[in-house]
Amino acid sequence: MLSIERKDLLKNIEQSYAEGYTYLVKITAVDYVKTINLIYILRSLDKNQDKILEVILDPADLSVETITHIYQGADWYEREMQEMFGIKIKGRRAKRLLLEKWDGKGYPLRKNFEWGKSYEKE
């Protein structure tokens, strides 16, 4: 697992793509309360090898660059992270919610999420 800075994310992803990591397996996130880690699992089909990039984000500022121009498949994963963790993906329009069919208040997979509490979504 490779920890990277937020500002290096796009550079790292592009570099990985050039190295042959052309297949995006999954984008996921973990809420460690103090930080929220965004995890990119990339795969090289030629070398049969996975590469995991971890971006450590401060809950106060959760904006990252989109990678959909490199991996088209990232689209739905990014939207999922947007809804579940409130990660703001720069450079993309806010679309309708993908998975949630409720009022869209709060971020369900965050650790501080409670049912019945009223949340506002930015």
Add this chain to the structure above:
Amino acid sequence: MSIGSLLNYFYTGLNSSNLLISIIFIIIYAILISIMMSIFAYMFGWIERKIIAKAQRRHGPNRVGKWGLLQNLADLIKLITKEKIIPENADPLLLNLAPILLVGIVTFIILLVPFSSYLQATNLGLGLLIIFVILGFTPILLFIAGYASGGKFAELGAQRSVLMLISYEIPMIIVVATVGIAAGSYNLSSIMNMQSSLFNVFLMPIGFFIFFVVMLAELERPPFDLREADSELIAGWLTDISAPYYAVALMLDYTRMFMGSLLIAILFFGGWTGPWLPGIFWLIIKAVIISLFIILIRLAAVRMRIDKILKTGWMYLLPLSIVNLLLTLIIVLK
């Protein structure tokens, strides 16, 4: 009174010079035909379910009545007693009229069919042409029903019905004309009598093939059931038709199949001609066998796509029907 004299009595009644008697007899005849049609539709509703169940290694209906014979009746009662639902932006009159008018068309066509030289309403010189003129109304009625329901699925089904109409109507008319030319007449009786030595199937196999394919499309049987494609359009033009009208539409499916089988039997299998048995039995036996064959096709066929149907219609069926016309002309005129 023997059956022969009864039929004779009936025949004189039908062709009576007195208009009133003639009309009364025609009404009786129409009622008899409707009863026969209903019996056929009912029985074929059951037979189709049973055959398909057997092929799919199921049992099929077997709870209501002996061998599930009354299952369809139970279904009919259920449908008739259900609530009628008419969508908000539908035209209720046109929507519900369409299945009933379709029944009218089918009944009218079967009325024109001579079941034997005694049992026929009229003996029109151009009977065959009239039948196909009336048959041409069905896609238009379906189109009207589709648009009247105001739903998008029904509308798509209606669009498809028009697209199909233009692709198969022309080959069908050409084949019908070819049969007429071979028989030297458009009178149904003389067409059948002409085939007593050689069935039209053997005279024009290509024509039979075209007509059979076109009839499947006309009857909305698989693989041409695009207008009511259940996995795509839910039920096509039938989507918004509810309760009793839907029951009518379901019965209609089989009456139309009976009509199509009758036409195929008359045009290509010699109709009432055959040894030993009276003509009416031969005609009905032939129609039943053709209907069974149509049911078997449903088992295996995957639904065709609209553009492929158009392509088949224009690229293969139309040229083939012209080839068939020319070949028949050569054989008939020597």
Add this chain to the structure above:
Amino acid sequence: MAITRINIGPVHPSTHGVARLVVDLDGDTIVNVEPHIGYLHRGVEKLVENRMYMQSPPYMEKIDYVAPMAVDELYVATVEKALNVEVSEKAAYARIILLELQRIASHLFFIGSVTNDLGQSFTGFMWGFMDRDKILKLLENATGQRMFYVNMRLGGINREFPQDFEYQTKEFLDYLEKRLKDYENFIEKNPIFIQRMKGIGVLNIDDAINLGVTGHVLRASGVKYDVRKNNTYYKYSELNFHTKILSDGDNLSRFRIRMMEIRESIRLIRDSFYKIQKADGSMIGMPVKLFSPKPTNKISIVNRELPRGEGLMYMVADDKKPYRLSIRAPTFINLAALNKIAKGHKLADLFSIFGTLDMVMADVDR
């Protein structure tokens, strides 16, 4: 020409659950498809965070209700990795047998539903489902449950195979091989079927990789990737089977890949039954206890070849419960590719494409 927008679903005969597709049509041609998902979203990832490790398998099974055991196994394998539990040789073969049977069952379901989507009046559907039912009976005999097995335990399975299981399974496999010929003659070689499937929904190899599709969709486009081979687990490396690929990337290829995979699975099961006789160890895993061993690995990533594609679980372990479990559902990402694949085809083809992508909406939504 004016563009008609039609709304298919959430309840529709061929959306395989509750998918809603908003389709823009130009006549009968698709301009744009937008899948609206989430009608079956249960928040499994959140639920798991509040359960003990071995309390979660029943939830996992409901993710993919067509192949429940496969997802269950993926979860249990992730927990095993976190808790550092060894799987004995015998248990590994037993799991392979059960999982491959489950895979065949799922593929038969696929064959049935595709023919139904193409409008074949339920013949292929009934055939597929009846043969699947025979597998469910076998699995019931082996695990005690018919559909939702919950038979995976840490380090093994819940019970020994019954005496007659091997004989019954082999008998079934012989029967299935005969049936596959029927399927081939009746469905795969049916001219109208080929006409409807060939050249429809083409996904070329570059797009397939870039969109990240998995499983049979990826292999039908010509990418030779099968987790069982490329990131092998259990005893798959010692068993004899091939990863089948085709290069067309159309509906027909996706269907044929599945047919070939059934044959490969049959070989795998036969082979496993042969090898399990000489295997060491016990088949039975740890009983389910409230207090499971303490996790030793904080982060465990496990991927498996589920019937529908590659499944992956990313688990951050806590003392008794998972701190976070992230699930990569194979159909989620295959559905994301639908718009790309279906654009420009006829409406009738949308359903065959949707069918051959093999959607299980519960798996998409989790």
